[in-house]
Amino acid sequence: MCKNPAMTHRIAVVVLDHFAPLDLGVPGQVFWSAETPSGEKLYEVVTCSEGRAPVRCSAGYTVQPDHDLDVLDTADTVVVPGIHAGAPLRHGTISPTLRDALRDRPRIMSICTGAFVLAAAGLLDGRPATTHWRDAARFARLFPKVRLDPDVLFVDDGDVLTSAGVASGLDLCLHVVRRDHGSEVANRTARRCVMPPWREGGQAQYVDRPLPQGGGGTAATRAWMLAHLDVPLDLNALAGHARMSVRTFTRRFRDETGMSPGRWLVRQRVQHARHLLETTDLGVEEVARRSGFGTAVSLRQHLHAAVGVPPLAYRRTFRRD
Structure with a gap:
């Protein structure tokens, strides 16, 4: 014992x-x-x-x-x-x-x-x-x-x-x-343990899939997305940043991450919102704005879908002051 x-x-x-x-x-x-x-x-x-x-x-x-x-x-x-x-x-x-x-x-x-x-x-x-x-x-x-x-x-x-x-x-x-x-x-x-407190995304990004032939890729655009979670990002803007057509960008993005650009972006925004709830005293509206959900209602819906609890309940559970 x-x-x-x-x-x-x-x-x-x-x-x-x-x-x-x-x-x-x-x-x-x-x-x-x-x-x-x-x-x-x-x-x-x-x-x-x-x-x-x-x-x-x-x-x-x-x-x-x-x-x-x-x-x-x-x-x-x-x-x-x-x-x-x-x-x-x-x-x-x-x-x-x-x-x-x-x-x-x-x-x-x-x-x-x-x-x-x-x-x-x-x-x-x-x-x-x-x-x-x-x-x-x-x-x-x-x-x-x-x-x-x-x-x-x-x-x-x-x-x-x-x-x-x-x-x-x-x-x-x-x-x-x-x-x-x-x-x-x-x-x-x-x-x-020399590891990140959490990893972004899911297992799908590690699935062994053949990548499309040719140059380019979406890694730089994904990094740009992470740096601009608080602003609206649509497919046209993302494809334009990657210098691809919307169709090519969407296909490449799914090949490299295992999910659509929209689904990947929502996951990153949820992760960022969780980080803000755990580590700051920001109100829910401000957390929603900084994570790109715009409103507390939208944040509440996405967080509940991801982890099963609303923002304040999440903060009470995972933050110990």
Whole structure:
């Protein structure tokens, strides 16, 4: 058990054979790095396997967890790392012991293809979830009851959270730190881990797509968009900045980001609004203006669609003064 009184939250990481090495390391690194201003650890991380058996990863080494699945009974959050990929996981194919151990936990998270394990345990039926984009089609075939979104970096559905491929586990764990302890702690944790407090956009931007032949591209225009979020930006202006026709610009933009210019722009504006709500005392109308939504009503609608709460509720949740 935790000896430090600041460690009131226990994270239990469940390791399976063929685990992804980075996925196993991420929870320990991010949650271990979360501290109070005086340096007290906010989380304890323990690792377990079924029967405390050694588990082997795809990188050619074996890990011996310190605990068996009984430790889940003492955990506040359970994390399931990804597994490499040949495992034919579907309903009923994980052991009854593991399935029962994963059920009825206060909060459970998966990283990357760990979502297959949660889905095979029946924990994602009827819920939104995500997984690595390369495995999304197979996941959708195996688990049609899950509301899969392969474009996002992570999905927070309250007591069940899932992340997309590989490094997005960092994004999810940092989001949980922010949810538990506010932006100041999360930002300090991010700095210690040498990572951004959040990443722009979703997983779609990393999908392997052949780029169109020829010069150009939309990266410079995307940077220009980020610098002008507070002003109206229409397709004609964007295409003109990129020196392309509207049709060519729209096609190139989707090839490079996985989404339309309008959808990408809304995501960036929502991210900027979240940043302003977390880090400033600006009123909602001013946040709406600076993030390009124009009115508080528009900001409220877009923020609710993105994260499920209105601006003031978001500020209360993620800002700790």
